[in-house]
Amino acid sequence: MASLDALPHLADDALFLTDGGLETTLVFHQGVELPCFAAFVLLDDEPGRAALRTYFAPYLKLAAEHRTGLVIDTPTWRANPDWGSELGYAPEALDAANRTAVAFARELRDELPDGVPAVVDGVVGPRGDGYVAEKLMTAKEAAEYHGRQLQVFAEAGADMASAITMTYAEEAEGIVAAAEQAGLPVAISFTVETDGRLPSGQSLPAAIAQVDTATDAAAAYFMVNCAHPTHFERVLEQDGAWRERIRGIRANASRMSHAELDEAEQLDDGNPAELGAEYRELRERLPGLAVVGGCCGTDHRHVAAIRDALAR
Numbered sequence: 001m002a003s004l005d006a007l008p009h010l011a012d013d014a015l016f017l018t019d020g021g022l023e024t025t026l027v028f029h030q031g032v033e034l035p036c037f038a039a040f041v042l043l044d045d046e047p048g049r050a051a052l053r054t055y056f057a058p059y060l061k062l063a064a065e066h067r068t069g070l071v072i073d074t075p076t077w078r079a080n081p082d083w084g085s086e087l088g089y090a091p092e093a094l095d096a097a098n099r100t101a102v103a104f105a106r107e108l109r110d111e112l113p114d115g116v117p118a119v120v121d122g123v124v125g126p127r128g129d130g131y132v133a134e135k136l137m138t139a140k141e142a143a144e145y146h147g148r149q150l151q152v153f154a155e156a157g158a159d160m161a162s163a164i165t166m167t168y169a170e171e172a173e174g175i176v177a178a179a180e181q182a183g184l185p186v187a188i189s190f191t192v193e194t195d196g197r198l199p200s201g202q203s204l205p206a207a208i209a210q211v212d213t214a215t216d217a218a219a220a221y222f223m224v225n226c227a228h229p230t231h232f233e234r235v236l237e238q239d240g241a242w243r244e245r246i247r248g249i250r251a252n253a254s255r256m257s258h259a260e261l262d263e264a265e266q267l268d269d270g271n272p273a274e275l276g277a278e279y280r281e282l283r284e285r286l287p288g289l290a291v292v293g294g295c296c297g298t299d300h301r302h303v304a305a306i307r308d309a310l311a312r
Contacts, residue, residue: 001293002210005121006220007119007160007185007220008069008116008117008119008268009069009071009119009247009290009291010220010221010290012249013247014069014290014293015068015069015075015290015307015310015311016068016069016070016071016117016119016290016291016292017059017060017063017068017069017070017071017072017291017292017303017306017307018031018059018070018073018248018250018291018292018303019055019056019072019073019294019295019298019300019303020059020259020293020294020298020299020302020303021252021253021294021295021296021297021298022073022077023037023039023053023077023296023298024038024267024296024297024298025165025298025299026039026042026051026055027062027184028266028267029267029299030051030054030055032048032051033151034079034291035087035128035300036083036086036087036287037078038077038079038083038087038141038150038245039052039075039076039077040072040074040075040076040077040078040097040098040101041087042075043075043097043098043100043101043104046065046096049104049116051079052075052104053108056072057107057223058299058300058303059303060108060112060226062300062303062304062307063112063116063118064112064113065079066307066311067114067116068116068307069116069117069118069119070112070116070117070118070119071118071119071162071291072096072104072105072109072118072120073105073119073121073123073162074101074104074105074117074120074121074122074123074153074158075101075104075122075123076098076101076122076123076125076149076264077093077123077124077125077130077164077258078125079092079097079098079101079125079148079149080125080127080146081145081148082095082127083104083125084097087159088153090095091148094149094153095148095232096142097214098122098149098152098153098156099124099155099231099300100154102120102122102124102152102153102158103156103157104155105120105121105158106157107172107293111207113251116169117159117170119159120157120158120159121158121159121160121161121162121187122149122153122156122158122160122161122162122184123161123162123164124146124149124150124161124162124163124164124175125165125243126163126165126166126167126171127142127145127171128167128184128226130165130226131167131199131258131259131262132167132199132258132259133167133168133198133199133200133201134167135312136168136170136171137170137174138170138172138174139170139171139173139177140174141169141174142170142172142173142174142175142178143173143174143175143178143181144165144174145154145174146171146174146175146178147178147182148179148180149174150179150182150184151178151181151182153182154182154183155182155263159185160184160185160186160187160220161175161179161184161186161187162186162187162188162189162223163175163189164189164223164225164226164250165189165191165201165225165226166188166189166190166191166198167190167191167198167200168190168198168199168200168202168204168207169198169202169206169207169210169211170198172188172190172207172211172219173210173214173215175188175217176188176215176219176269177218178220180215180218185220185304186218186219186220187211187219187220187222187223187247187248188219188222188223188247189222189223189224189225189248190204190207190208190222190223190224190225190269191223191224191225191226191227191249191258192204192227192231192232192235192272193222193227193231193257193258194227194231194257195231196231196232196234196235198230199258203235204224204232204242205235205238205240206311208222208242208245208246209242212242212245215227216232217245219245219249221245221246221249221288221291222245222246222247222248223246223249223250223291224246224248224249224250224251225248225249225250225251225295226249226250226252226258226295227251227252227277227295227302228252228253228255228256228270229249229251229275229281229282230255230277230278231255232280233278235283236282236285236286237285239302243285243286244287244288245288245310246286246288246289247286247287247288247289247290247291248289248290248291248292248293249279249282249286249291249292250292250294250295251268251275251278251279251294251295251298252270252294252295252296252297252298252301253268253271253294253296253297253298254268254269254270254272254296255298261296268297269297269298269299270297270298270302272301272302272304272305273300273305275294275298275302275305275306276302276305276306276307276308276309276310277309279306279309279310280309280310280312281307283310290304292307292310294306294307
């Protein structure tokens with residue numbers, strides 16, 4: 001696997017931003033239609049690319065103005081075999097889409113001024129929905145399933161990969177193994193329900209411990225995403241080395257549950273300043289927190305508020 005020393009956001013004093021809720025911003029703010037909630041399809045034509053550039057522009061500006069590091073995600077959360085097939089992408093076309101996504105993220109990085117560190121991150125999404133633990137696989141099956149996408153990311157020049165919105169530990173285990181095989185550092189981001197547990201019912205500490213034990217702690221770090229801070233803040237009160245493995249948070253703007261969000265017809269974008277203050281409280285429990293951004297309902301306003309709160 002590539003050396004973790006090459007990832008600047010693993011430094012002790014690092015603060016790196018991510019973007020916010022890509023899909024919810026595109027749909028609710030930019031009026032873009034996303035079949036199956038898949039953003040990678042926008043890379044197929046210039047209007048779609050323009051929509052993605054419009055989306056990423058304020059995050060690039062935020063990082064440049066404040067000289068803050070930036071993790072630039074590929075819009076590939078749905079670019080896996082099951083979702084690709086449903087969208088009409090043959091395996092070779094899906095490979096091409098993932099390569100194009102990495103090239104697009106590298107182009108965005110080139111727009112940043114010198115001295116602003118940035119990481120191109122190949123995003124892997126769950127085989128299933130992302131809100132429920134479904135289409136369950138063994139770790140071996142998950143490694144085989146996600147391995148091709150991770151290999152394409154590595155060959156296309158991604159700096160790392162992130163598995164976002166993981167709902168159960170075995171899929172995460174397989175992704176770590178496949179990333180190691182591809183020579184690509186990988187972060188694992190679990191989502192949790194309002195009770196702080198994964199959709200599978202497993203606790204967050206147990207899931208992190210299971211993945212680390214099964215993979216000899218090969219993941220670069222862990223994250224939590226697609227949940228409001230109030231959903232998991234009490235979990236972080238529990239002691240244990242597992243907390244030191246969490247270096248990233250990408251929270252939702254809304255306090256609603258996954259089921260409620262799934263049924264929502266209007267965007268709940270919460271309160272950016274309030275969310276920033278909640279991140280400041282989270283960092284008191286997570287001294288290693290270095291990667292911060294948003295998920296459903298958030299946009300550049302929320303990420304700016306988070307940056308300001310942590311800078312203070």
